[in-house]
Amino acid sequence: MAGKIVSKFIFILLLLVPFNAVNAVPYYVDYEQGRDDNSGTTPDNAWKHCPGDANAGGISAGAILTAGDIVYFKGGIVYEGDIRINRSGSEGNPITFKGDGWGNGKAVIDGADRMDNVWSRCVSADSCFGNQNYHNIYYTQAPAGFDFFAGFYEDNNFLWFSQDPNPSDPFLHDNISEFYVVPGGINLSRTQLTDSAYFIQQDPSFWDGAYIIAWRIPNVTSVKPITLYDPNSHTITFDDLDGDVYTDRNSCYAVLNHISIIDRPGEYCYDAVTNRIYLWPLNSDDPNNHIYSVKNRQMGIVYSGRKNIVIEGFVVQNFVLGIRSDNSNTENIVIRNNEVRNLRSDNWYSIQINGRNITVENNTVQNCNRSIGILAAGENIIVRNNHVKRTSRQGIWFMGVTHGQIIGNIVED
Numbered sequence: 001m002a003g004k005i006v007s008k009f010i011f012i013l014l015l016l017v018p019f020n021a022v023n024a025v026p027y028y029v030d031y032e033q034g035r036d037d038n039s040g041t042t043p044d045n046a047w048k049h050c051p052g053d054a055n056a057g058g059i060s061a062g063a064i065l066t067a068g069d070i071v072y073f074k075g076g077i078v079y080e081g082d083i084r085i086n087r088s089g090s091e092g093n094p095i096t097f098k099g100d101g102w103g104n105g106k107a108v109i110d111g112a113d114r115m116d117n118v119w120s121r122c123v124s125a126d127s128c129f130g131n132q133n134y135h136n137i138y139y140t141q142a143p144a145g146f147d148f149f150a151g152f153y154e155d156n157n158f159l160w161f162s163q164d165p166n167p168s169d170p171f172l173h174d175n176i177s178e179f180y181v182v183p184g185g186i187n188l189s190r191t192q193l194t195d196s197a198y199f200i201q202q203d204p205s206f207w208d209g210a211y212i213i214a215w216r217i218p219n220v221t222s223v224k225p226i227t228l229y230d231p232n233s234h235t236i237t238f239d240d241l242d243g244d245v246y247t248d249r250n251s252c253y254a255v256l257n258h259i260s261i262i263d264r265p266g267e268y269c270y271d272a273v274t275n276r277i278y279l280w281p282l283n284s285d286d287p288n289n290h291i292y293s294v295k296n297r298q299m300g301i302v303y304s305g306r307k308n309i310v311i312e313g314f315v316v317q318n319f320v321l322g323i324r325s326d327n328s329n330t331e332n333i334v335i336r337n338n339e340v341r342n343l344r345s346d347n348w349y350s351i352q353i354n355g356r357n358i359t360v361e362n363n364t365v366q367n368c369n370r371s372i373g374i375l376a377a378g379e380n381i382i383v384r385n386n387h388v389k390r391t392s393r394q395g396i397w398f399m400g401v402t403h404g405q406i407i408g409n410i411v412e413d
Contacts, residue, residue, distance in 0.1 A: 024068030024093075027051075028102065031079040036060040043102060046074070050097075052084040067093040067308065075103030075313075078110050082319070083301045089308030091332060097301070100313025100337065109300045111319035112153055112293035115143060119279070119287040128278070129206070129260040137262055138287050139276045143294060146277070148211075148257050148270040149223075151295035151318050151344035154282045158342060158367070162269040162278075163254055164261040171369060172392060174213060174221045179252035188214065188251050190241045199234040207236060209272050211256040216243045223256065295344060299324050304354075307331040315339045322350045322368070328378060330355030339364045345371030350391060354378050361385050368392075373411070376401050389413050 027040045027047070034046035037058035049056035050071060051063040065071065067090035073079060089095040099107035117140040128134040152159045160170035167178050180198065187194040193212065201207070207229045213221050220243070228237035245251050255261065257269045259278050266282040281287045300316035303309050304327040312334070316322045322340035325333070333355065340350045340363065349372045350365045359382045365373040366389040373388035373395045381404040388395045388411045395411035398404050 024066070024070070027063070027065075027069065027071045028074070029071060029079070029107075030074040030103075031077050031081075032074075043074075049081060050079075050083050052086045053081045054084070055081055065095050067095065070096040070098055070101075072102040073097070073099045073107035073109075073314070075100055075107050076105045077103065078108045080110050080113060082111065082297045082299055083109060085301070085303040085306050085309060085311075088306045091308055094308040094310045094332070094334070096310040096312070098310075098313050099315070106313050106315045106339070108315040108317060110293075110317055111297040111300060112151060112295045112317075113143075115140075115292045115294060117141060117143075117292070122278075128262075129258070131260050131262060133263055133280065136265075136280045136284065137259075137278055138281065139278045140287075142270060142275050142277050146270060146275075146294060149344070149346065151342065152268060152277075153293045153295075153318060153342070154266075154287070154290050156291075156293070156317070156342065157282055158266075158344075158369070159268050159279065159282060160266045161256045162258060162262045162267040163256050164258075164263075165254060166264065167254075170266065171367070171390065173254075173256070174370075176215045176221065176252050179213075179215065179254045182251040182253060184247065184250060186247070188245050188253065190216075190243070190245060191239070192235055192237050193253060194233060194235040196234040199229065199231075199236060201229075202231050204229050204231055206231075206260075207255075207258065209270070210258040212236065212238050212253055213256055214241055214245070214253040215251055216241050216245050218243070226255075293318065295319065300340070303330065303333060305329050306333070308333075310334045310336075312336045312338065315341065317342045319343055320345055321348045321352065322365070324349065324352040325354050326352060328354050330378075331357055333358045335360045335363065337362050339366070340368065341366050343368040343371050345369055345393075347393070348372075349375040350388075351375070353381060356380055358382070359384065363387075364389075366390055372397050375399060376404065379403055381405070382407070384408055386410075 030046035034048040038045040040047040047060040065087040119138040119140045122134040122137045182188045207226045213223045222241040224239040268279040299321045300319045301323045304325045350368045351374045354377045357380045361384040364387045368391045371391045373391040377400045384407045
C-alpha cells in the first residue's frame with residue numbers, strides 16, 4: 001500500500017514538472033578540442049562552436065535548444081567567436097549559457113583574432129619619418145581589413161594610438177584638458193586648422209594617413225582623417241567635424257596615427273600606403289616574443305528579443321559591445337557572475353539591457369574604452385552588486401527605466 005502511495009506521489013510530481021525540464025539536455029562546447037559534428041551532449045563529445053555562432057557547422061549548427069537546456073563552455077578555454085542566442089526558454093525554465101560549470105575558471109569569449117606576424121626593427125630615423133625613437137620601433141604587415149581604431153592588443157593588454165600631445169593616461173585619449181589650445185577658435189573651422197607653431201613640416205605629404213581629434217559643439221570630440229596639408233600656410237584640411245566649433249572660447253585639438261609621434265611604449269600607428277603597423281612594444285622588448293591580436297568581431301553575447309535566458313560565468317573581452325539586447329521584447333533574463341573587459345567601444349556599451357524582468361548581478365566591467373558600463377531601458381530592471389571600473393563614459397545609466405533598482409554596486413575610476 002505504501003509503495004502505491006509513493007508511486008502516485010512521484011507521478012503527481014512529474015505532472016507538475018514542465019515537460020522540457022524533464023527532457024532538458026546538457027550541451028558542451030570546447031573550442032580547443034571539440035568538433036561540430038559531435039553530439040555535443042557529453043564533455044568527451046563537445047562541440048567546437050555554440051549553436052547560434054555563424055561559424056557553427058554540422059550538428060551544432062542544426063541544434064535547437066529548448067527550455068531547461070544548459071550549454072556549458074569549458075572553463076579556461078578561449079572561444080574565438082560570438083554567441084547569438086536564437087532560442088528562448090520558458091517561464092521558470094530558462095535556457096542557460098554557462099561559462100564556469102566545467103573546466104578550470106571561466107570560459108573566455110574573445111572578439112579578437114591572433115596575428116602570427118613577424119616583426120622587424122626600424123634601422124634608422126629616416127625609415128620612421130625622422131623619429132629619433134626608431135631603435136624602439138618595429139613594423140609588420142597589417143592583416144587584411146586592419147582598422148586603426150579597432151582594438152589592438154599585446155598579450156591581451158591595450159595598445160594605444162600614437163598621439164600628440166601625449167595624454168597622461170592613454171586610455172583617455174579624448175581628454176581635452178591635455179590637447180593643444182586654439183585661442184578663441186579663430187584658426188579652427190569644421191574642415192580646417194591653422195597652427196604655425198605645430199604644422200611646420202616642409203613635405204606636403206607629411207601628414208598623409210594621420211587624424212585630427214578636435215573639440216566641438218556640443219562638448220564632444222570628433223576624429224577625422226587629415227586629407228590635405230599646406231606647408232606654406234601651416235594648414236591642414238580634414239573631413240567635416242559633423243558640428244560647429246566654439247568661437248566664444250578657446251578650442252583644442254590633438255593629432256593621431258603618425259609614425260613621427262610614436263614616443264613611448266604601447267603606442268602604434270598604421271600606414272595605409274605600405275599596409276604596415278608601426279609599434280613601440282608595450283613591454284619595450286622584441287615583439288616577436290609576445291602575442292598580438294586585433295578585434296574582428298563587434299558583439300560578444302547577443303540575446304535581443306529572447307525570453308527566459310541565463311548568461312553566467314563568462315569572461316567577454318576584446319569586442320565593441322560585450323553582452324547586449326537592444327530589443328524591448330526581451331523578457332526574464334539573468335546576467336550574473338560575468339567579467340566584461342578590454343572593449344574598444346567607441347561610444348557603445350559593455351552590458352546593454354532592454355526589456356522586462358531583467359537582473360544584472362555580480363558582474364565586473366572594467367577597462368572598456370569609450371563605453372558605458374551598464375546601460376538599461378525597460379521595466380522591472382535590477383542592477384545589483386556589480387563592479388564597474390574604467391569605462392570612460394557613464395558607469396551605470398538607467399535611460400527610460402520604470403520600476404528599476406540600482407543596489408550595492410561599486411562604480412569607480
